[in-house]
Amino acid sequence: MRLIDVNTFKQQDQFGHNQTPPYAILSHRWGKHEVSYQNFTDTPKDDFHDGLLREAIDKNAGASKIAHACAQARKAGLEWIWIDTCCIDKTNSTELSRSINSMFKWYEGAQICFAHLADVDAKNTSEGEVAGAIQNSEWFKRGWTLQEMLASRSILFLDANWEPLGSRSELTPLISRATRISPEHLRDFRRANIAQKMSWMADRTTTEEEDMAYCMLGIFDLNMDLRYGEGKKAFVRLQEMIIGSSSDESIFAWRLEKFESSGLLAPWPDCFRYSGDVMLRLDKISYTRAAYQMTGQGLRFPAPLYLVWDVENKTPSHFFGAKNKVVEMTIQCWTMQQGKLRAIVLFLDRVGGYWKRVRCGEWGSAKKVRMEHWMQPGGARSYDIYIPQREIVKGL
Secondary structure, eight states: OOEEETTTOOEEOOOOTTOOOOOEEEEEOOOTTOOOHHHHHHSOGGGGSGGGHHHHHHHOHHHHHHHHHHHHHHHTTOSEEEOHHHHSOTTOHHHHHHHHHHHHHHHHHOSEEEEEOTTOOGGGSOHHHHHHHHHTOGGGGBHHHHHHHHHOSSEEEEOTTSOEEEETTTTHHHHHHHHTOOHHHHHOGGGSOHHHHHHHHTTOBOSSTTHHHHTTTTTTTOOOOOOTTOTTHHHHHHHHHHHTTOOOGGGGOOOOTTOOEEOSSOSSGGGGTTOTTOBOOGGGOOSOOOOOEEETTEEEEEOOOOOOOBTTTTBTHHHHTOTTOOEEEEEEEEEEETTEEEEEEEEEEEETTEEEEEOTTOOEEESSOOOOOOOBTTBOOOOEEEEOOOOOOSOO
């Protein structure tokens, strides 16, 4: 981890294991004139000193940002700060990958995070409009800032002039409205289920498509290799990793009206826009589903379908062989509908030997989750279906 000395503006990365000193960290939206790692090493350190801030602002807005961030760290009694623009050598693919996979840990380890809202000017905004300006800040619409906000143990929000706006606890009502994250989950996001976490990413943006997946790695406590150029496939790959380490079926609780058929995994975070109220209710689970996993044939899923045993032919093909028959699959998560708790139902259709999700813009509902077995002489067994993840929506 490369840190900046807030007094000398020199970088240092020669810290031993578990010997990283207390440090501050900056969360911000990138501007047009950010100082890169290469620029930082070439910039005269006098450009960063407080006495030359006005000149730095005129010459280089990025240098000004670094100077102000260092000044905030000094006020907080800290000697070091980490700033993503100039503390990562992005020309080094190995370092970039390591940094992105470590990002959550670095924000979590900081003594304080300074969140700079460059589009909020409290000094020149009427008192009654400051709250609205904070709530509408672009900072809340960027993908990377979600992880940075959730990981940081202490956050101080600053306006365009680097004047304090308040802490996370002081601004909780505004932050909750801006992000659709409940106050409870702002205090402890780990209590949220997968669908809820995904819903927080809906409507956020990143410069690179792949970063919509990479910026959530820490939220799901995952590491993955970076493949810039794969586009939206990165988000599907993230979900494949999630289902490999979690039995939380809310990952399948998404909707997309303009997509008629799909695999079970969402093509993009915006599909979870209306999944913020999805619940897991352990007291409502009446069975343990066998593990589902991604295979070469698609997602193998133990089917909670209503199966009919054809006694005469001693085969279940009577039900599964029916043509143009959409079947219902109840998943183990719930929503409130007209004041009543209802399990979410997805719709599946068979294509050859495989299945696909259809009517992707809607959910059905059930009073309870049922795992039907084939009733047959000598016992019962569940039925595995395979759902390929072939389709990726373009233009989302």
